Amino acid sequence: MAMMGGVELTAPGCRRSQPLQIKPTLAGAEGAASGAAEAPQPAAAAEKLTEIPPVPPVNYGVIGAGAWGRKIITTLTLLKNDSQFKNTGVVAVCDHFPSWLNRAGDLAPKAEKFDDYKKLLAKPEVQAVVVATPTHQHRDIVLDALKAGKHVYCEAPLANSIPDAKDIARAAQKAFKQVFQPGLQERSHPHRHFLWPFIRTGALGRNVLVRAQWHKKGSWAKTASTPERAAELNWRLRQATSTGLMGEACIHRLDAVTWFMGGAQLGGRPSAITGFSSLILWNDGRDVPDTVQCVFEFPDGPNAGVRFLCDATLCNSFDSEYEMYYGTESAILMQPGDESRESKAWMFKEVDATPLGWEIYARKDSFGAETGVSLVANASKQAALAPGAAAANAAPLVEPLQYALQSFTANAGAVSAAVKDYEELFGDADTPEYRAKLAEARKYSFSQFPAAGWEEGLEATVLAIKANEAALLKQRLELKSEFFEL
Amino acid sequence: MKKTIDSPIPFLLAASLFLAGPATLCAADLPTVRYQGQPTNCTLEIQGTSTFHDWEMKSTLMGGWVDFPAGVSFDLSQTNLPGLKDGNLPASGTYAILVRQIQSQVSVGASVMDGVMQDAMKETNFHRIEYHVTELKLQTPHVAGQPFTFDAKGDLAIAGVTNQVAFPVTIEPLGKNAIVIRGAAKLKMTDYKVTPPAPNIVGLGIMKCGDDIKVLFNWTLLQTPPKP
Numbered sequence: 001m002a003m004m005g006g007v008e009l010t011a012p013g014c015r016r017s018q019p020l021q022i023k024p025t026l027a028g029a030e031g032a033a034s035g036a037a038e039a040p041q042p043a044a045a046a047e048k049l050t051e052i053p054p055v056p057p058v059n060y061g062v063i064g065a066g067a068w069g070r071k072i073i074t075t076l077t078l079l080k081n082d083s084q085f086k087n088t089g090v091v092a093v094c095d096h097f098p099s100w101l102n103r104a105g106d107l108a109p110k111a112e113k114f115d116d117y118k119k120l121l122a123k124p125e126v127q128a129v130v131v132a133t134p135t136h137q138h139r140d141i142v143l144d145a146l147k148a149g150k151h152v153y154c155e156a157p158l159a160n161s162i163p164d165a166k167d168i169a170r171a172a173q174k175a176f177k178q179v180f181q182p183g184l185q186e187r188s189h190p191h192r193h194f195l196w197p198f199i200r201t202g203a204l205g206r207n208v209l210v211r212a213q214w215h216k217k218g219s220w221a222k223t224a225s226t227p228e229r230a231a232e233l234n235w236r237l238r239q240a241t242s243t244g245l246m247g248e249a250c251i252h253r254l255d256a257v258t259w260f261m262g263g264a265q266l267g268g269r270p271s272a273i274t275g276f277s278s279l280i281l282w283n284d285g286r287d288v289p290d291t292v293q294c295v296f297e298f299p300d301g302p303n304a305g306v307r308f309l310c311d312a313t314l315c316n317s318f319d320s321e322y323e324m325y326y327g328t329e330s331a332i333l334m335q336p337g338d339e340s341r342e343s344k345a346w347m348f349k350e351v352d353a354t355p356l357g358w359e360i361y362a363r364k365d366s367f368g369a370e371t372g373v374s375l376v377a378n379a380s381k382q383a384a385l386a387p388g389a390a391a392a393n394a395a396p397l398v399e400p401l402q403y404a405l406q407s408f409t410a411n412a413g414a415v416s417a418a419v420k421d422y423e424e425l426f427g428d429a430d431t432p433e434y435r436a437k438l439a440e441a442r443k444y445s446f447s448q449f450p451a452a453g454w455e456e457g458l459e460a461t462v463l464a465i466k467a468n469e470a471a472l473l474k475q476r477l478e479l480k481s482e483f484f485e486l
Numbered sequence: 487m488k489k490t491i492d493s494p495i496p497f498l499l500a501a502s503l504f505l506a507g508p509a510t511l512c513a514a515d516l517p518t519v520r521y522q523g524q525p526t527n528c529t530l531e532i533q534g535t536s537t538f539h540d541w542e543m544k545s546t547l548m549g550g551w552v553d554f555p556a557g558v559s560f561d562l563s564q565t566n567l568p569g570l571k572d573g574n575l576p577a578s579g580t581y582a583i584l585v586r587q588i589q590s591q592v593s594v595g596a597s598v599m600d601g602v603m604q605d606a607m608k609e610t611n612f613h614r615i616e617y618h619v620t621e622l623k624l625q626t627p628h629v630a631g632q633p634f635t636f637d638a639k640g641d642l643a644i645a646g647v648t649n650q651v652a653f654p655v656t657i658e659p660l661g662k663n664a665i666v667i668r669g670a671a672k673l674k675m676t677d678y679k680v681t682p683p684a685p686n687i688v689g690l691g692i693m694k695c696g697d698d699i700k701v702l703f704n705w706t707l708l709q710t711p712p713k714p
Contacts, residue, residue, distance in 0.1 A: 053601025421584045425549025426525050433525040437547065444589075448597065 056413035057087035059125050061150070063117045063141055064132035065095035065104035068155065072130050073107045075402050079409060088409050094120045097229075117141050121148040128179075128412045130405075131155060135248070136241040139164040146175045151412035153405070155183040156255075157247045157461040162483060165461040170486050172454035176435055177419050179412045179442075182457030185404035186256045186336065188450060191343040195334065195375065199260055203347065203356070204327025207306045210261065212253040212323040214245065214312040219282045237286035239472065244277075245292045245312035246471060247464035252336065254467065255452070255460040257296075257308050257323055264459060264484065267301030270308065272478050273463075275470030281315040290314040292471045310467070329353040333372065337400055346372030407451035414445035459484060516576075517556040521665055521707035523549045523581070530583055530703045535696035538687075543603060545588040552579030552619065552667075552707060560659045565628050574623050575636065581617040581705065585609040598685070606675075606683045608645045616643045617651075625654070633658035638669065644678040663709040670702045 062073050073093065079085040090108040094117045095101040105113050114120040121129070121144055128151035131141050138159050145152045152172070159165040172180035186192050220237060224230040235241040236248055246254070262268030273296050277289035296308040323334045330349045337343035348370055349359070363374040418441035422434060452460075462483050470477045530545045554577050555569035569575060585607050590599035621639040628634055633656035642651045655669035674697050675682050682695040 053597060053604060417586065421547060421587055422525065424584065425523070425547065425582060437525055440546070 054084050054086050055088075055410045056417040057089075057127075058151075058409050058413045058416070059089055059091040059127045061092035061094065061120045061123070061126040061129045062090055062104065062108075062111075062132065063094045063120060063129055063145075064134075064137075064155075065093055065097075065100040066132065069093075069095070069130075069132035070100075070104055070107055071401065072132055072405070073104055073111075075399070075405055076130075076409075077108060078402070079405060082406075085406065085409055087413075092120045092123055092126050118144065121145055121150065127151060127416060128153065128408070134235045134241065135243060136160045136164075136235065139167055142168045142180075143171050146171045146178060146180070149178065151179040151408070151415070153181045153183065153408045154457070156251050156457065157243050157464050158182055158457045159461060160241060160243050160247070160465070162462055162465055165458055165465070166486055169454045169458040172457075173486065176430075176438055177415070179408065179415050180454050180457075181404070181408045181411070181451045182454070182460070183404065184252065184255045184452040184456055184460055185400035186252050187259070187452040187456060188404040188407040189337070189343055189400050190403065191337070191345070192256065193450060195332075195345055196260060198375065199325065199332065200262075203330060204325055204332060205329030205350075205353070207261070207303055207325070207327055209306060209326040210257050210308040210323065211326070212250070212257055212308070212310045213319060214249045214253060214310075214321045215316050215318055216249070216314065216320065217317040218314055219284070220314060221282070221284060221286075234286075237284075237288050239287050242288050243464050244288050244468040244471065245290075245314070246275075246294060246310070246467035247461075250292075250310055250312050250467070251460050251464045253310055253321070253323060254463045255456065256334075256336075257310075258459070258463065259456075260323075260325065261298065261303055261306070261308070267298060267303045269299070269459070269484070270296035270463065270479055271299035272297040272476055273467050273470040274476040275467060275472070276474055277471040280313075289471065292468075294467045294471055296467075332375070337398075339399055342398075343400070345375040347375055348372050404451065407449040410449040411442070411445045411451060415441060417441075458486075518553040519556045519558065519712070520551055520553050520710045521579075522551045522710045524664070524706045524708050525549075527660075527666075527706040528704060530588070530701065532588065533700045533702070535698065537692070537694040538690065541599070541695070542591045543588045543599075544591055545583055547587045548581065548583045548703070548705060550579060550581040550705075552577055560634055560657055560665055562632065562634075562658060563630055565630055567624055567628065567634055570624060573626070574621060577619055577622045579619050581619075581703075583615045585613050585615060602683045602685045606680050608680075612644070612646045614643075617641070618643075620650075622655075633668070642673075645680050647678040649677055660706060665707050665709075667705045667707065668703065670700065672698065672700050674698055 060076055062069055062076070065073070073090055076088060076090050079088045090111045092112045092114060093101065093104040093108055094114040095104060096115045098115070101113050101115065105111060112120075112123070120126060129141075129145045130153045131138055131145065132155050133141060135155075135157055136159070138154055142152055142154050142158075154168065157165070158168045172178075220234075222230070222233040224233050242248060243251075258264075258268045258270065260268070273294055275295075276293045278291045279286070279289050280291050282290045291311075291313040293309070293311040296310065298304065298306050298308070321336055321338075323336075325332045325334070328350070330347050330353055332345060332347050334345045335341070335343065346365060346367070347359070359373045363376070365372050365374055415438065418438055422437050426434070463479075466477055466479060466483065525547065528546055528548050530548055532543045534541050534543075554575065558567070558569040558575070560567070567575065585604055586600070586609055588600075588603065590596040590603070592599060617640050619638055619640040622636040623639075625635040625637060635654055635656050637652060638655045639650065639652045641648050651671060651673070653669055653671035655667055657665055657667050660666050675695075676697050682697050684692050684694045687693050
């Protein structure tokens with residue numbers, strides 16, 4: 001995206017997958033947020049570290065082998081390269097389209113192939129499933145998977161209707177021995193966990209405005225050898241099956257912004273949405289708009305008067321995808337990571353803003369006429385000048401999906417282990433004590449590997465569905481609390 | 487009518503029971519009451535030393551059971567404990583802890599230390615620590631109002647090595663049907679062929695753990711209803 005001036009923000013002490021993160025935690029060096037000027041550690045030193053123990057084995061079944069499903073299979077396969085996840089593997093893949101199933105099989109040669117998800121769920125060795133089918137097909141698969149005792153990672157949005165999303169949330173809530181994680185991958189990203197307290201502790205001053213966008217030129221249309229297959233593939237282009245650009249593209253922005261604005265408990269859940277939509281470029285018979293804008297209003301409280309503007313288009317790619325938080329003291333730009341770039345953030349201070357102190361030593365980047373303070377752990381001037389800094393800064397790219405699947409794997413493994421341990425000592429009766437012990441195990445696991453749960457999945461899905469509805473109707477819709485309640 | 491003996495077995499059984507005497511009858515046939523370990527209000531702490539600092543690991547999940555003679559009542563107001571035989575409280579039972587449930591208490595890097603401990607204790611092959619009580623000798627005189635204190639003897643199995651250990655334990659009632667057993671034991675890792683860990687911490691060097699450890703536990707058990 002176009003670069004302006006800012007402070008780059010990244011995560012301290014979030015220990016998953018990055019061996020180097022162990023060192024500052026054990027040594028008690030928490031300097032990231034303070035712009036600590038710590039020289040990068042040589043790679044050889046990292047190899048001497050005592051390894052984090054591997055998480056208990058998790059065998060995956062992946063249901064839905066389209067482009068995203070295959071990306072998930074590849075990412076799960078890559079997880080094995082990290083010694084902590086060496087016991088992870090894809091043991092089953094499923095798709096009713098033979099060509100996609102074969103391609104998925106090529107990515108996971110040892111996996112058994114299924115054309116019916118129910119047959120996959122019947123395999124006891126499959127402990128966890130990833131549901132990467134079209135959104136409108138999630139409900140039945142997730143419900144069956146939870147009933148079969150599997151941990152479930154369900155791509156976001158959870159569903160294309162609020163009743164279906166609530167059915168999924170209810171089933172996930174009931175399945176206390178299992179982990180349910182919606183595909184809200186930003187929730188697991190260490191960079192977000194670094195930025196969240198930064199923003200919540202008032203670096204912006206008073207909130208003024210939030211703006212987010214998703215700009216990617218492309219038709220979304222897919223070709224196929226038969227009209228039936230083409231109709232099946234192009235589910236995103238029909239209102240009956242699609243949640244539109246707000247659901248299929250912007251749900252991560254909606255989730256991240258409402259999270260950073262405080263969530264439902266702290267006035268971060270919007271109270272109304274006004275939408276606009278147009279079909280400007282891809283007029284190929286679809287009834288889903290290719291350009292959408294929504295304005296979210298926040299209720300009385302800490303965000304009273306603040307509005308969140310979200311726009312998405314398939315007609316232009318400029319500036320891609322980002323969020324911008326505007327406050328009375330500063331503005332913060334967050335650039336989400338993907339397969340080609342790391343997650344980054346910068347702070348742009350107002351001239352009359354209160355000095356924080358540490359930003360004097362922080363690295364700064366230029367964005368045209370603006371200068372941004374880099375909000376990244378150890379992004380200090382001294383670190384940038386240290387020998388080997390260039391190599392250290394060229395860290396391997398870790399995509400948000402990888403963090404999300406690491407979290408899911410670790411939490412599913414930990415909860416499975418806790419279930420096994422408890423039942424070895426006390427049997428499998430559903431008692432309050434059993435639930436309390438598992439809640440403890442979840443708390444411990446999830447604090448190490450934070451992830452979204454069914455609550456966040458439902459919240460974001462409802463927002464996306466209502467935003468899509470507002471855009472299609474070109475109206476203002478009130479968001480009633482009952483939309484979000486089970 | 488002349489009574490005949492169809493089978494010698496009942497007679498032989500009766501004779502052997504008589505010859506065996508009352509001690510055997512007590513050990514094998516006296517009715518017992520079972521106290522079952524509970525998943526709540528239990529802690530196990532392992533305290534150790536190292537060249538850097540003292541360390542501590544904890545578990546709150548432990549299982550098992552203890553059988554006592556029926557009618558035993560841990561009434562602290564009494565100076566006597568019913569069911570004693572020659573100063574001993576006949577008891578049998580097992581106390582089990584799962585190695586991977588024992589977790590380091592450092593605020594950061596805990597899972598690394600958990601891994602170090604699990605490796606040292608050969609968790610893959612020996613995932614349980616078990617203690618089997620063989621003797622509970624009441625320390626006398628019992629002071630009314632204080633917990634009953636016993637010298638406990640039993641077999642402790644860690645990492646595939648079983649040793650007899652002795653340490654004091656206290657038993658006190660908790661409500662109507664529950665008891666709490668508390669104890670502390672000093673152990674050496676090498677007695678169980680566990681090599682004291684010495685992880686290499688980058689920036690700090692080798693952290694050598696001491697051989698001596700102290701184990702403290704609080705174990706809550708609930709009396710189970712008699713089997714029908």
